[in-house]
Amino acid sequence: MTEIPKNHPRYESLMTREQIAAGVDKGMTSRQGLIAQGRGEAFDYLIGEKTTESADYAEAVAVCLLLLAENPVISVNGNAAALAPAGLVTLARLTDAKLEVNLFHRTEERIRKIIDELKENGADVVLGENAEPLLPLEHERAKVERTGIYDADVIFVPLEDGDRCKVLSEMKKLVIAIDLNPLSRTAQTAHVSVIDNLKRALPNMIRMVPEFKSMNKEDLWEIVQAYDNNIVLMDAIETIKENLTARQNEILGIGRNEKDGGRKKTNDPRQKERMKRNEETARKVMMRGGDLMME
Numbered sequence: 001m002t003e004i005p006k007n008h009p010r011y012e013s014l015m016t017r018e019q020i021a022a023g024v025d026k027g028m029t030s031r032q033g034l035i036a037q038g039r040g041e042a043f044d045y046l047i048g049e050k051t052t053e054s055a056d057y058a059e060a061v062a063v064c065l066l067l068l069a070e071n072p073v074i075s076v077n078g079n080a081a082a083l084a085p086a087g088l089v090t091l092a093r094l095t096d097a098k099l100e101v102n103l104f105h106r107t108e109e110r111i112r113k114i115i116d117e118l119k120e121n122g123a124d125v126v127l128g129e130n131a132e133p134l135l136p137l138e139h140e141r142a143k144v145e146r147t148g149i150y151d152a153d154v155i156f157v158p159l160e161d162g163d164r165c166k167v168l169s170e171m172k173k174l175v176i177a178i179d180l181n182p183l184s185r186t187a188q189t190a191h192v193s194v195i196d197n198l199k200r201a202l203p204n205m206i207r208m209v210p211e212f213k214s215m216n217k218e219d220l221w222e223i224v225q226a227y228d229n230n231i232v233l234m235d236a237i238e239t240i241k242e243n244l245t246a247r248q249n250e251i252l253g254i255g256r257n258e259k260d261g262g263r264k265k266t267n268d269p270r271q272k273e274r275m276k277r278n279e280e281t282a283r284k285v286m287m288r289g290g291d292l293m294m295e
């Protein structure tokens with residue numbers, strides 16, 4: 001493992017990479033999982049690498065659903081097992097959910113290694129070894145356990161691929177997904193889409209459990225029924241747009257040094273030249289913004 005200094009500006013992100021790489025070395029995470037992590041990282045960057053208000057809301061609704069469920073299951077893949085094994089076990093324990101390993105790039109060896117990892121992190125029972133092809137899918141994710149995912153009424157799927165999410169929804173199961181990409185098929189198909197990093201979402205959800213556990217079922221249903229997933233998806237996309245615009249403005253120098261009444265004055269002719277070009281770009285960007293608003 002590469003030693004990452006704590007004061008590195010990208011410390012968290014680099015450590016997460018190390019965790020995923022360690023997952024591959026242990027034989028739990030697929031090589032493709034490295035690519036999935038990269039995609040997630042890019043979306044996390046665009047979202048601002050923090051839990052947004054709407055993600056926090058989706059996480060609260062996810063907790064309510066897990067507590068209301070009769071047979072909740074947390075589905076674990078190679079990435080989730082590498083990033084947050086202890087968190088997954090804790091959430092399962094607190095919500096009485098079963099843990100089941102379900103893999104896209106399934107090998108029996110990886111299934112066993114992930115089960116061992118979850119057990120090392122305190123899980124008693126982990127399903128996944130006795131899976132049968134019970135879901136109408138052409139790939140390995142079709143293999144689920146009858147007493148686990150197949151019978152579940154609420155399924156929590158961190159870092160899913162869209163296919164199974166759709167099939168589970170069609171089987172009238174309620175699906176909670178964690179996916180940093182609000183445009184993914186998973187995020188678009190799940191009933192509750194948590195657009196957040198698994199590493200932030202899980203501890204946040206765990207913190208919320210006691211509060212929701214102390215409420216009665218009617219109140220929890222009220223929270224769930226008032227929830228609209230489209231708003232959460234829209235908000236995530238809006239956050240990305242806002243972050244991009246803020247970055248664009250920063251590059252253009254718009255809104256900088258507001259206390260001084262705008263941009264810093266300069267006497268450097270080269271700087272002045274650059275600012276002129278920036279103003280031209282700024283004009284174009286504004287026009288493009290106007291066009292987009294008209295669309």
Ligand code: PTJ
Pocket residue numbers: 029030032033034035036037038039040041043077078079083102103104105106159160161162178179180181184196197198199
């Ligand atoms: O372990 P396996 O064999 O089941 O394979 C697991 C992966 C993740 C490789 C497989 O399911 C896959 O290929 O997934 P996708 O289609 O790449 O989707 C993964 C999604 O998770 C992407 O939309 C990423 O943006 C998102 N993602 C990646 N890392 C994180 C994440 N979302 C939340 N937190 C993360 N840390």
